[in-house]
Amino acid sequence: MAENTITIHIIDREGVQHDLEAPTDMNMNVMEVCRSYELPVEGRCGGMAMCATCQCYLESDHELPEQSDDELDMLDEAFFVEDNSRLGCQIQINDSIDGIVLKLAPEGN
Amino acid sequence: MIETDIIIIGAGPVGIFTVFEAGLLKLRCHLIDSLPQPGGQLTEIYPKKPIYDIPGYPTVDAGELIDRLMEQSAPFKPGFTLGESAVTIDEVEDNQFIVTTDKGTKHKAPIVMIAGGLGVFQPRKPPVANLENFEDNGVEYIIKDPEMYQDKRVVVAGGGDSALDWSIYLVENEIASELSLVHRRSSFRGHLDSVQKVMDLADKGKINLITEAEVVGLSGNGSLNAVDIKHKDGSQITKETDHFVPLFGLKPTLGPISTWGLEIEKNAIKVDTRDYSTNRPGIYAIGDVNTYEGKLKLILCGFHEGTIAVQSAFARIFPDKKNVLKYTTVNGVNGFE
Numbered sequence: 118m119a120e121n122t123i124t125i126h127i128i129d130r131e132g133v134q135h136d137l138e139a140p141t142d143m144n145m146n147v148m149e150v151c152r153s154y155e156l157p158v159e160g161r162c163g164g165m166a167m168c169a170t171c172q173c174y175l176e177s178d179h180e181l182p183e184q185s186d187d188e189l190d191m192l193d194e195a196f197f198v199e200d201n202s203r204l205g206c207q208i209q210i211n212d213s214i215d216g217i218v219l220k221l222a223p224e225g226n
Numbered sequence: 227m228i229e230t231d232i233i234i235i236g237a238g239p240v241g242i243f244t245v246f247e248a249g250l251l252k253l254r255c256h257l258i259d260s261l262p263q264p265g266g267q268l269t270e271i272y273p274k275k276p277i278y279d280i281p282g283y284p285t286v287d288a289g290e291l292i293d294r295l296m297e298q299s300a301p302f303k304p305g306f307t308l309g310e311s312a313v314t315i316d317e318v319e320d321n322q323f324i325v326t327t328d329k330g331t332k333h334k335a336p337i338v339m340i341a342g343g344l345g346v347f348q349p350r351k352p353p354v355a356n357l358e359n360f361e362d363n364g365v366e367y368i369i370k371d372p373e374m375y376q377d378k379r380v381v382v383a384g385g386g387d388s389a390l391d392w393s394i395y396l397v398e399n400e401i402a403s404e405l406s407l408v409h410r411r412s413s414f415r416g417h418l419d420s421v422q423k424v425m426d427l428a429d430k431g432k433i434n435l436i437t438e439a440e441v442v443g444l445s446g447n448g449s450l451n452a453v454d455i456k457h458k459d460g461s462q463i464t465k466e467t468d469h470f471v472p473l474f475g476l477k478p479t480l481g482p483i484s485t486w487g488l489e490i491e492k493n494a495i496k497v498d499t500r501d502y503s504t505n506r507p508g509i510y511a512i513g514d515v516n517t518y519e520g521k522l523k524l525i526l527c528g529f530h531e532g533t534i535a536v537q538s539a540f541a542r543i544f545p546d547k548k549n550v551l552k553y554t555t556v557n558g559v560n561g562f563e
Contacts, residue, residue: 161344161477161478162271162272163523165272165275167271167272168477190415193385193386193410193411193415194384194385194386194415194474194475196352196353196474197353198410223353
């Protein structure tokens with residue numbers, strides 16, 4: 118694997134796992150990586166934590182930074198929210214999330 | 227019937243700026259938008275967010291950009307039909323179009339420019355089984371006519387300002403005979419004043435506050451008569467009610483745009499990059515709503531597209547006139563009387 122690259126595992130809405138290589142030096146977030154691989158993540162608001170279309174469930178043990186107020190507000194009004202819900206656009210691609218497993222939330226409107 | 231030169235569907239930044247460019251060519255515009263105010267996503271979703279890539283502005287808040295655009299377009303006196311969605315585009319004689327909204331308002335012009343952004347804002351519907359069976363039969367997504375709820379039992383669901391404000395309104399004005407507010411979390415996101423007021427009304431027993439719960443089912447024979455509410459702890463109750471009003475905000479959808487006979491690709495309208503025209507002569511698509519090879523969904527790209535499109539519109543309306551590009555530095559801005 119190239120330097121400055123990690124692997125993230127995304128489980129799509131059909132239960133299929135996709136192992137994606139993501140660069141750690143391009144300031145990308147999980148939502149952007151999914152979209153660059155043409156996974157069905159709408160990312161309607163472009164990554165501003167204003168639409169919740171990138172909602173996913175954290176299925177691995179990785180510790181993520183605390184959620185911002187914006188993210189919590191957004192999840193507040195989303196559908197299909199679980200305790201392990203996160204917004205993909207708020208998860209930055211860096212070494213600490215190498216091997217992370219995230220499951221895409223249903224497209225609840 | 228509203229008659230104009232260019233009907234612009236969508237009053238976001240691109241629609242508003244197009245009024246200016248059209249005005250320089252002495253073309254009048256009328257804008258239609260489903261939201262009650264101009265500005266599109268910028269005003270509706272992120273008015274306080276700074277934007278850093280508008281030429282000439284190292285940083286500008288979205289709401290302020292709209293204000294500046296409205297100011298820039300004002301000399302060309304655009305008309306606005308707000309709070310209404312364009313539903314149909316019909317071709318009539320003399321190469322004219324009639325655009326009709328969901329409220330029946332008709333607009334006639336030789337040119338239509340669709341600056342619809344991500345689509346028309348429609349209410350987000352919660353994933354509750356049978357929800358659509360009860361639409362207009364007890365389920366409403368927008369409160370247009372509060373009197374409809376006079377002496378009725380109402381269940382409102384949602385955690386934002388809309389849910390809070392309507393709950394307060396229906397109780398303080400003694401409209402609903404009974405009002406329950408259901409929210410999935412234990413705290414609300416809205417303005418602190420509204421949250422406090424709801425809490426006060428709940429303490430007085432005027433609002434039945436059901437938190438950490440969601441409406442999961444509806445029942446009734448033709449008309450709604452009860453909702454099932456499930457609590458986070460797994461317990462479930464059935465609550466008799468006359469109305470269920472889920473207030474979960476708005477989301478943009480292509481909606482009627484997909485029924486206008488245009489070429490749609492990935493939820494966007496395909497255009498010819500020479501003039502951003504669609505497959506229907508006289509109809510253009512500009513801004514986020516269009517797509518073409520190399521398209522970038524940036525406001526500044528929409529500005530450019532609108533500018534090019536109005537040149538083409540001019541040539542279409544006045545095929546015998548030759549338009550000479552006049553610079554504003556030479557000509558100034560000659561607003562309409």
